Amino acid sequence: MxxxxxxxxxxxxxxxxxxxxxxxxxxxxxxxxxxxxxxxxxxxxxxxxxxxxxxxxxxxxxxxxxxxxxxxxxxxxxxxxxxxxxxxxxxxxxxxxxxxxxxxxxxxxxxxxxRGERVAALAVSEPNAGSDAAAVSTRLVRDGDDWIAHGHKKWITYGEIAGLFLLVGRAEEGPTALLVERDTPGLRTELIEDMIGIRASMTANVYLDGCRIPGANLLARPGLGVSHVAGAALDLGRYTVGWGCAGILDACLDASVDYAGRREQFGSLIKEHQLVRRMISDMYTSARAARLLCLEAGRLRDERHPGALAAASTAKYFAAAAAGRAAADAVQLHGANGCSSDYPVQRLLGDSRVMEVIEGSAQLHQVGLAEYAFQERAPRSAR
CATH class of the missing domain: 1.10.540.10 (Acyl-CoA dehydrogenase/oxidase, N-terminal domain)
Structure with missing residues (x-):
């Protein structure tokens, strides 16, 4: 590697x-x-x-x-x-x-x-708009050169501490993207606690009650907030989440190898048991495969290759699913210890479940990847 x-x-x-x-x-x-x-x-x-x-x-x-x-x-x-x-x-x-x-x-x-003077967050998701970003209902109304925003954003990662939000709302022309500073009057946040995973990410509700946003804060032209602005951001997000899932796989493998090499049951180290070795071998293979897919996605992205979008989706989809399986096996391998907060595999299991939802759910990627497959592999007469 x-x-x-x-x-x-x-x-x-x-x-x-x-x-x-x-x-x-x-x-x-x-x-x-x-x-x-x-x-x-x-x-x-x-x-x-x-x-x-x-x-x-x-x-x-x-x-x-x-x-x-x-x-x-x-x-x-x-x-x-x-x-x-x-x-x-x-x-x-x-x-x-x-x-x-x-x-x-x-x-x-x-x-x-x-310089990290401000933490930035993406304010796209809403209570009724997740993977379907075009369904956002936050209202953006022109008022002279400014925009007035009314709405409720939810599941905004690091929204509790962000100093700058990339907001996507619905204007007369369609989905529109604007930058909104935290100290804008009418903007407030509310921390969301007790999530299943990424619990330290300070995820928040973001409420916009008549926020006045300068017209100069517009990104692209009105109507392109999802297709261009959010689309570009989400593509990069899915790429880094894919890599993050490869990291979860590495963490599950490290924790399981360490534990299996120290834990004795029935008179021998559990690493000698065949079913434990099956779990370790699956983690090892998945970790290597996920990393290779992520590397390919990164290289295609650097080359501005037209296949970069499909590669990032493939890497994220595979790595997230593999991380979920590996984390579940890691908990199983740890037995009751894996169910406690004394061992990191409990945290890894919760984090892995979130990875299959964010930056496009597993099902959304399945739909998209199938379409890529039909475009690439179907006989020309059938296209």
Whole structure:
């Protein structure tokens, strides 16, 4: 697997792993229980340049390639899926600004996001609009040069601490995207607690009650909020979530190998039992396969290849499903210990279930991937 990376990428992976092992992994279970990410952890990520890793260098970011961003997402996902989620939503918003923002918005926000001065969040999902982003009902009404927003956003990852929201609402022209600052009058957040997974991600309800948003905060033109702005952001999000799932697979494998090598039952270490070896071999194979799919998706993304969208969807779909199976097996292998918060596999199981829902549910990817298959493989006469 190492040979598939450039020397620069391999060095970056080594640095990311060391950072995650030192600053993230030892605290992940405590953050999971507390349902909070400490502000000093966000600051550590920012000071290390990790929140601005893919932001263009001209705006103060790292300007790194997609494969390198994926490697970071994988190491953070191995250590703590909540922290990986911060990387995902922050870079999704930065990517949307870099691609669709005006020169003014790029100059204003990209340097601040690269430095981590503000945490950014994607405000698309609503109580009745999840995977179907085009179904958003938050109202955007023009008032002179400004927009007035009324609505309720839900399941907004890191919405409780975000200083900038990429809001998608419905205008007369169709779905429209705007940047909204936290201190905008009429905007308030409410923390959502006791989720099954990514419990430290400070997910929130976001309420918009007559928020006045400057017209200069518009991303792309009205009507393109989903097809162009959110679409580009969600594609990057699904890519980094796929890598995060590869990280969960690594964490399940590490925890299971360690436990099986120490736990004795019926007079021998459980690693000697054939069914335990079956679970370990499945985890090992899935972890390698997921990583290879993610690497392919990253390379195609860097090449701006037309197959990059399908590759990212494939990687996310496979890795999320495999992470769910691996986490369930890891809990089973740990027995009653796996059901307690004394072992990380309980957290990994909850996190893995969330991964099969976010950035497009497993069923949504099945529909899309089947369509890709028909387009690519059907006889020309049948197309």
């Amino acid at each position: 190492t040979a598939a990376l450039t020397a620069e990428q391999e060095q970056a992976r080594t640095e990311f792993r060391a950072f995650a092992d030192r600053h993230i992994a030892p605290h992940a279970d405590a953050w999971h229980r507390d349902q909070r990410t400490p502000p000093q952890t966000v600051r550590l990520l920012a000071d290390a340049g990790l929140l601005g890793l893919p932001v263009p260098r001209e705006y103060g970011g790292g300007g790194r390639d997609a494969v390198t961003l994926g490697l970071l997402a994988g190491e953070l996902g191995r250590a703590c899926s909540s922290v990986r989620s911060l990387l995902t939503v922050h870079t999704m918003t930065a990517h949307a600004i870099a691609r669709w923002g005006s020169a003014h918005l790029k100059r204003t926000w990209l340097p601040r996001l690269a």
